[in-house]
Amino acid sequence: MTDGLQFSVHDEVARLTFARPEKKNAITHGMWAGIADAVTAVEHDPAVKVLVLTGAGADFSAGADISEFGALRSTAEAAAAYDKAIETAIGALAGLRKPTVALIRGNCIGGGCQISVACDFRFAATGSRFGITPAKLGIVYDFQSTRQLVDLVGPAHARYFLLSGSLIDAARAREIGLLNEVYPDDELDDAVGEFTSTLCSRSQSSIRGMNRIIEKILTGQSEPDAEVDRIRLDALHGEDYAEGVAAFLNRRPPNFTYR
CATH class of the missing domain: 3.90.226.10 (2-enoyl-CoA Hydratase; Chain A, domain 1)
Structure with a gap:
């Protein structure tokens, strides 16, 4: 260093x-x-x-x-x-x-x-x-x-x-x-x-996807684009989404595995 x-x-x-x-x-x-x-x-x-x-x-x-x-x-x-x-x-x-x-x-x-x-x-x-x-x-x-x-x-x-x-x-x-x-x-x-x-306990796919969208907004973008659509679609098909919904329905803490 x-x-x-x-x-x-x-x-x-x-x-x-x-x-x-x-x-x-x-x-x-x-x-x-x-x-x-x-x-x-x-x-x-x-x-x-x-x-x-x-x-x-x-x-x-x-x-x-x-x-x-x-x-x-x-x-x-x-x-x-x-x-x-x-x-x-x-x-x-x-x-x-x-x-x-x-x-x-x-x-x-x-x-x-x-x-x-x-x-x-x-x-x-x-x-x-x-x-x-x-x-x-x-x-x-x-x-x-x-x-x-x-x-x-x-x-x-x-x-x-x-x-x-x-x-x-x-x-x-x-x-x-x-x-x-x-x-x-x-x-x-x-x-x-x-x-x-x-x-660290939250969905990392959510955190990183939303951080990217916020970055795009702050640089002046006012409408969704192909990258935003891909980020949201990937999240819906990801393991974290399935785990988050299952945890909510079963009233337990989620165990997110995305890195």
Whole structure:
């Protein structure tokens, strides 16, 4: 695994940890590339049903490692190449059919917040702080991540984030829809563990099919197409559908086997 990242799998849940706590888990160019590699590994591992992203120590991530910018973003061409690594990581997260969960403590700022927005779910501790700060650096946020933010919190809140670069606390982040839930710090891990267990117990054919349809809607599609029809038809002919109906009729928990 790339320096600054830790990857593990336990009980059907993969965990990708930003592991530079002394730097508030600032994300290096190599780490951006490593995120995409980890997502690919999760996508192709039949034993994994959920990916959790988190930070080591007190912070999720304070964003991209700006100390690299002098060397890696010194020209427009170099900056474009650097941004490509970020866009690839964000695109990989957004395109993963398996659910992704951001488990957040402390600072979740800049590129760190960008990563959390690309996840399907965001759970945070009460002391967390959030912000996206391109206006402090003379950077224009990329289209894909801007669209994801607007889809999540709406244009007014997205403008507040991007144009002011101001930080908000977890309560406000939950209020505007940036977070799914906020927990006391000592309850966060158990809450996320319970939620990921719930996801693992559900029909994976349903989860991945619906995640794909949601992705298509968020990219602007307004009508079903051949892929949507195929996803729904495959589900009806799948083992999970038969098991789900049988379990419901027999008043027992389903035992889904699709991977």
